[in-house]
Amino acid sequence: xxxxxxxKDINEWLSGSGPMSDIVISSRIRxxxxxxxxxxxxxxxxEEKTEILSQLKxxxxxxxxxxxxxxxxVDETSDLSRDFLVExxxxxxxxxxxxxxxxxxxxCREFFTGMINEEDHLRIQVLKPGCQLSECAKLINRIDDExxxxxxxxxxxxxxxxxxxxxxxxxxxxxxVMLHLPALKMTGHIDKFLxxxxxxxxxxxxxxxxxxxxxxxxxQVSNQVTLGVSEASIxxxxxKRVIPEIVDYEISARKTLLGxxxxxxxxxxxxxxxxxxxxxxxxxxxxxxxxxxxRLGINMQKYLGASTPAIDKLTALxxxxxxxxxxxxxxxxxxxxxxxxxxxxQINHGKSLDPSNRDALRAKIIRSALGxx
Amino acid sequence: xxxxICSKKxxxxxxxxxxxxxxxxxxxxxxxxxxxxxxxKSQISVNELLGNLLASQPTDDELTGLTESETTCPQCGFQLxxxxxxxxxxxxxxxxxxxxxxxxxxxxxxxxxxxxxxKVPARVPQDVKNQIARANLKEQLKSAVKLEDYERAxxxxxxxxxxxxxxxxxxx
Numbered sequence: 001x002x003x004x005x006x007x008k009d010i011n012e013w014l015s016g017s018g019p020m021s022d023i024v025i026s027s028r029i030r031x032x033x034x035x036x037x038x039x040x041x042x043x044x045x046x047e048e049k050t051e052i053l054s055q056l057k058x059x060x061x062x063x064x065x066x067x068x069x070x071x072x073x074v075d076e077t078s079d080l081s082r083d084f085l086v087e088x089x090x091x092x093x094x095x096x097x098x099x100x101x102x103x104x105x106x107x108c109r110e111f112f113t114g115m116i117n118e119e120d121h122l123r124i125q126v127l128k129p130g131c132q133l134s135e136c137a138k139l140i141n142r143i144d145d146e147x148x149x150x151x152x153x154x155x156x157x158x159x160x161x162x163x164x165x166x167x168x169x170x171x172x173x174x175x176x177v178m179l180h181l182p183a184l185k186m187t188g189h190i191d192k193f194l195x196x197x198x199x200x201x202x203x204x205x206x207x208x209x210x211x212x213x214x215x216x217x218x219x220q221v222s223n224q225v226t227l228g229v230s231e232a233s234i235x236x237x238x239x240k241r242v243i244p245e246i247v248d249y250e251i252s253a254r255k256t257l258l259g260x261x262x263x264x265x266x267x268x269x270x271x272x273x274x275x276x277x278x279x280x281x282x283x284x285x286x287x288x289x290x291x292x293x294x295r296l297g298i299n300m301q302k303y304l305g306a307s308t309p310a311i312d313k314l315t316a317l318x319x320x321x322x323x324x325x326x327x328x329x330x331x332x333x334x335x336x337x338x339x340x341x342x343x344x345x346q347i348n349h350g351k352s353l354d355p356s357n358r359d360a361l362r363a364k365i366i367r368s369a370l371g372x373x
Numbered sequence: 374x375x376x377x378i379c380s381k382k383x384x385x386x387x388x389x390x391x392x393x394x395x396x397x398x399x400x401x402x403x404x405x406x407x408x409x410x411x412x413x414k415s416q417i418s419v420n421e422l423l424g425n426l427l428a429s430q431p432t433d434d435e436l437t438g439l440t441e442s443e444t445t446c447p448q449c450g451f452q453l454x455x456x457x458x459x460x461x462x463x464x465x466x467x468x469x470x471x472x473x474x475x476x477x478x479x480x481x482x483x484x485x486x487x488x489x490x491x492k493v494p495a496r497v498p499q500d501v502k503n504q505i506a507r508a509n510l511k512e513q514l515k516s517a518v519k520l521e522d523y524e525r526a527x528x529x530x531x532x533x534x535x536x537x538x539x540x541x542x543x544x545x
Contacts, residue, residue: 169482170491229483
């Protein structure tokens, strides 16, 4: 299996399915682990990194996940392939930009990745669509147990799993959900959400994680505290408190838009439709931003029964007649989200493109998907 | 809004007084507020602010302990000054070697927590597992109380008591 086999479609976590998927796009859990008896990655020699890579690659490739596993040698692959893996959330930007021998073991359905020699020797992640943190936790725990039966992790009773950065100490768990919060942005309540998240010791990042701005109204919310709190308690808190509160907040903002701010809503959706149907040059950031408004319109029709002049035009544009057509439309928008990202565009085009040619190709793909020439 | 005293300048200082349950609002310009002794100085220079902040911070030596800042890890050759640049440690042994310097940082990063409670590798000795299991129960108890799940809190408290007395917890 080659990377180009992935590139023509979206991955499972962006399929638009799963519980609360109108707002919770995906759930992800990652664990940071290091091998006992070795220095952390930044102090390892090339030989030591090669030894760790070989040991962990063999261990990960032998796990039975009910799916085919592929190995990508991250240091030997092209810059474009690395960017492609980052866009699909299969490796982190840190891993893509790292140095020395490093790799990734990826499940073909893309719900699992094991990054070897990232900031820590091993970072495993499980990704699922919608709100499915408990399911992610169950699977990642099983994978972790299986790995641990074959290698010895660096662990101490006081600090738990020892990680290169003290901020990951303890359970080494990062639980995150990707949320689509366009109504909070439109109604001017996003700052309140950000402040509340900070008070709850949660980190809020953009679409591509650490150091990225929130584009397309997509926010990744994750736990920051990993020491002195059990994995179960973090997940419980997310599922029973954090996610329902944010989802309720977004739904109430959507209702506000349908009440006394309907002109704001219709203006955003209409402008997004007009630009996406007619633009001949469109940047990745602008496309994500505008597609977000189409996604909002369709989900408001689906979940809130919304009917406004702009939403009605939108449903006509996507030829939504039966309820299942709405899911098809969301998948279509999600596909545009991913397939128009810079590395995806270039891999599917078969060669690298400069930014202005990318913008032209992106605009053409979107126009064509929306039935324009 | 105009200043209530000079009636010329824009009011930028707004004061609310509540005396015996009666609320009174005053609106002054900066100059008149100073004359009234309300706003002695409304602007602090950036340098003054930074100077005050730095003065309240511990120095590097105070922060790390002079001996630790000069120490080199015999296993990985790591020094604390590298942590300030790179943000990562060199090897697991650094947590022991530089504990004094790292502990405040760990405490700050983890909301005051300094002891692991959660998953334990299968190969860890049983007494360590028990110790972490106790910490885990205590943490779950706190969480149950926070979520006002008192039934679960009572069960967890009983389990903790059983662990302390060495009795095998009953299956629930």
